[in-house]
Amino acid sequence: xxxKPNAPNHALxxxxxxxxxxxxxxxxxxxxxxxRCGLDRTYISGIERGKRNLSLTNVFKLAKALDVPPKVLLDxxxxxxxxxx
Amino acid sequence: xxxKPNAPNHALxxxxxxxxxxxxxxxxxxxxxxxRCGLDRTYISGIERGKRNLSLTNVFKLAKALDVPPKVLLDxxxxxxxxxx
DNA sequence: TTGTGACTTTCAGTCCGTT
DNA sequence: TAACGGACTGAAAGTCACA
Numbered sequence: 001x002x003x004k005p006n007a008p009n010h011a012l013x014x015x016x017x018x019x020x021x022x023x024x025x026x027x028x029x030x031x032x033x034x035x036r037c038g039l040d041r042t043y044i045s046g047i048e049r050g051k052r053n054l055s056l057t058n059v060f061k062l063a064k065a066l067d068v069p070p071k072v073l074l075d076x077x078x079x080x081x082x083x084x085x
Numbered sequence: 086x087x088x089k090p091n092a093p094n095h096a097l098x099x100x101x102x103x104x105x106x107x108x109x110x111x112x113x114x115x116x117x118x119x120x121r122c123g124l125d126r127t128y129i130s131g132i133e134r135g136k137r138n139l140s141l142t143n144v145f146k147l148a149k150a151l152d153v154p155p156k157v158l159l160d161x162x163x164x165x166x167x168x169x170x
Numbered sequence: 171t172t173g174t175g176a177c178t179t180t181c182a183g184t185c186c187g188t189t
Numbered sequence: 190t191a192a193c194g195g196a197c198t199g200a201a202a203g204t205c206a207c208a
Contacts, residue, residue, distance in 0.1 A: 012141060031171075048172095053141055053201065054201075056096075056100065058201095071159040074154075125185075136193095184198080186195085188194080
């Protein structure tokens with residue numbers, strides 16, 4: 001980890017946003033997703049906010065729970081989408 | 086981690102094989118790849134053999150070093166390719 | 171329904187080496 | 190050139206109480 005120690009890694013934020021989007025597409029809550037992939041609800045929350053640098057196996061679990069192939073989880077524009085403007 | 090504790094995660098093996106393939110496509114050694122992404126030589130070796138459960142940020146580093154978008158690193162057939170038959 | 175800080179345990183990741 | 194092992198440090202995993 002050569003990145004800033006205290007800051008959440010910038011690369012994790014768009015990933016988390018993408019996860020949140022896929023989850024909402026399914027119309028399920030973080031808790032429902034949590035149940036589906038066996039990861040803690042608060043852990044899911046951390047992922048969606050880009051606070052967690054999850055490992056590959058958890059990416060796979062998440063992909064399965066979201067019913068998409070793993071590569072779809074990494075298939076999003078590189079830029080961070082702020083709120084609107 | 087609900088997986089078997091001692092066994093290397095089966096899902097990591099095809100991933101590692103894919104990494105090795107992409108690396109060889111570039112015609113570079115593990116050590117050269119190591120230098121490009123800043124990860125240890127022995128760690129790269131472990132990844133390619135499916136022994137390592139790397140984190141997302143390292144997936145990104147690897148993708149950059151291999152000069153492919155991150156999603157390509159997860160874009161391979163789900164089945165493990167044994168040797169031939 | 172989700173965000174958050176704090177916490178302990180487990181393992182990611184590095185560095186030394188040998189085969 | 191790569192597989193593999195041991196020992197070590199810091200970060201991810203996983204959970205909790207509470208806002």
